[in-house]
Amino acid sequence: MKTSFYISIRYFFSKKRTNLVNIIVFLSILSISVTTFSLSTILFVFSGLKDLNKKFYQNYYPDITISYSNEKNVFTDNNVVKQVRTIKEIIAYSRTTEKKVIFRYNNHEYFLFLKGVDNEYEKVMEKFKKISFKKNKFNHLNIYVEWNSMVSYFPMFFHVLDTPLQILIFDCKKNKKNILVFLFIKKKVSIKGVFHFITKMDKQYLFCDLSEFQNVMKKKFFHTLEIRIDDKANIGKVKNVLKKKLGPKFNIITREERRRVFYKILNTEKVFIYFLFTLMMLIIGFSLFSAIFILQLDKIKELFTLWNMGFSLNKIKMIFLYIGLMINIFGCLIGLFISYIVCFLQTKYKIFKIDKTIAFPVKITIEDSYMVACLILLIGSIISLFSLKRIQNMIFYYYK
Numbered sequence: 001m002k003t004s005f006y007i008s009i010r011y012f013f014s015k016k017r018t019n020l021v022n023i024i025v026f027l028s029i030l031s032i033s034v035t036t037f038s039l040s041t042i043l044f045v046f047s048g049l050k051d052l053n054k055k056f057y058q059n060y061y062p063d064i065t066i067s068y069s070n071e072k073n074v075f076t077d078n079n080v081v082k083q084v085r086t087i088k089e090i091i092a093y094s095r096t097t098e099k100k101v102i103f104r105y106n107n108h109e110y111f112l113f114l115k116g117v118d119n120e121y122e123k124v125m126e127k128f129k130k131i132s133f134k135k136n137k138f139n140h141l142n143i144y145v146e147w148n149s150m151v152s153y154f155p156m157f158f159h160v161l162d163t164p165l166q167i168l169i170f171d172c173k174k175n176k177k178n179i180l181v182f183l184f185i186k187k188k189v190s191i192k193g194v195f196h197f198i199t200k201m202d203k204q205y206l207f208c209d210l211s212e213f214q215n216v217m218k219k220k221f222f223h224t225l226e227i228r229i230d231d232k233a234n235i236g237k238v239k240n241v242l243k244k245k246l247g248p249k250f251n252i253i254t255r256e257e258r259r260r261v262f263y264k265i266l267n268t269e270k271v272f273i274y275f276l277f278t279l280m281m282l283i284i285g286f287s288l289f290s291a292i293f294i295l296q297l298d299k300i301k302e303l304f305t306l307w308n309m310g311f312s313l314n315k316i317k318m319i320f321l322y323i324g325l326m327i328n329i330f331g332c333l334i335g336l337f338i339s340y341i342v343c344f345l346q347t348k349y350k351i352f353k354i355d356k357t358i359a360f361p362v363k364i365t366i367e368d369s370y371m372v373a374c375l376i377l378l379i380g381s382i383i384s385l386f387s388l389k390r391i392q393n394m395i396f397y398y399y400k
Contacts, residue, residue: 004315007306008322011299021298028291029331031284036335036376037342039277043368044343046270048361053259059127060198061255062094062226063235066242069251074221083245084225089233092123095210095222102168102184103206114143114169114206116213116222124228130195130207141167141216142192144207165189169216187216274375281376285383292324292387303391317388324384325377332376340364 066080075095084093095118103110122128136142169185195207214220229238235254242252256263296303303316343362346352350359 004318005322008319008326011295011319012323012326021294024287024294025291025327028287028327029334031287032281032328032331032376032380033335033338035277035281035284036332036372037339038335039273039375040336040339040368040372041342041362042273043270043372044339044362044364045360046266046273047363047365047368050263050266051363052361054256056198059125061258062124063229063255064227064239064242065253065258066225066227066246067223067251067253069249074223075225076219076221080225080246080250084227084242087238087241087245089229089238090227091230092120092228094118094121094124094226095224096121096226097210097213097221097223099213100170101206103189104166104168112206113204114167114208114213116208116210118210121226124226125197128195128197130193132193134192136192136212137190139188140190141187141208141212143167143189144193144195145191146196146203146205147194165191171217185216274371278375278379281379285379288324288327288380288383289387291327292320292384293390295323296320296387296391313391317391320388320391321384324387325381328377328380328384331380332373335376336369336372 066084068074074097081093081095084090097116099114101112101114103112122130130144132144165188167187167189169187171183171185173183197205210222214222229235235256239252239254242250246252306316307313343364346360346362352360354360
């Protein structure tokens with residue numbers, strides 16, 4: 001094996017008899033490098049998108065949300081809150097409730113969500129900020145609107161501050177026959193101030209104090225308990241503790257579970273990319289097969305000499321197997337190296353951008369690098385093994 005490996009190194013780096021052989025070997029290494037570079041770069045972009053999505057939804061969703069498994073049920077006491085307080089990893093929690101509403105202004109109607117939050121909500125969601133312009137009007141529902149997105153709804157915003165508006169809140173109640181009846185609760189509202197959160201939520205939501213929301217609904221309740229845990233804590237373990245304490249009646253959802261569909265789509269696309277590049281590598285494998293076959297023809301005299309000296313056929317085959325592996329390894333390493341440089345430059349200088357403000361996210365991961373290297377080397381090894389079948393016939397033909 002050592003002799004075969006030594007000879008393969010000499011054959012690989014030595015000057016070939018014809019320049020065409022050098023060109024074919026170079027093109028084979030180049031094609032593998034390009035395939036490796038393309039596959040690894042795309043996978044690094046996918047990892048970057050996944051990481052960007054995690055950071056975005058870390059701001060958009062709380063770490064853990066607790067609600068009743070039956071959506072019709074609501075929290076009417078603080079029994080759950082008392083149990084949540086006992087868990088050390090939980091650093092903040094907020095009672096919230098949410099309803100679909102129709103907002104009426106200047107003969108226009110807007111379908112939005114009204115979310116009632118308590119004073120702890122800003123601790124749970126750090127990106128949420130609100131500014132009050134005036135004191136509460138006790139006969140109105142005091143709401144917060146988002147400045148940037150709502151300015152199109154309220155062109156004369158500061159004039160609107162003192163103008164009574166109307167909101168219709170969707171609700172349902174059981175009548176005497178225990179049948180659910182859908183209804184609207186009309187309420188005059190006053191714009192108390194503005195809030196800023198995240199663009200997606202800003203365009204769809206109005207906010208108010210939970211206590212005022214409860215007064216409108218004439219019932220002390222809340223739909224969800226939104227929780228923030230310590231950054232060092234394991235979110236899975238905290239969820240399991242909550243499950244044991246609260247039981248099966250409650251639906252406990254982590255932030256990542258909310259985006260499970262997105263991650264499934266992302267992983268499906270990754271599998272498709274692996275499949276696509278596997279096909280590409282098989283096609284490019286013809287150049288590797290050609291390079292090994294032409295090297296065999298170029299070195300046929302040396303092979304015949306080795307065979308006459310007592311070299312077994314298996315050892316001769318191992319020489320070209322090592323050459324095929326070297327072509328694969330060189331191509332793979334060059335492709336990964338170029339991919340790392342491109343990703344480093346993209347991370348530092350933001351060369352390629354999705355739009356004017358957001359650069360293409362990339363993240364170099366050991367997992368993706370390992371998968372790319374394994375895929376390229378596996379296919380290259382199979383093609384290299386397949387190319388050894390004709391060596392015996394070539395030696396016998398040369399002998400005749």
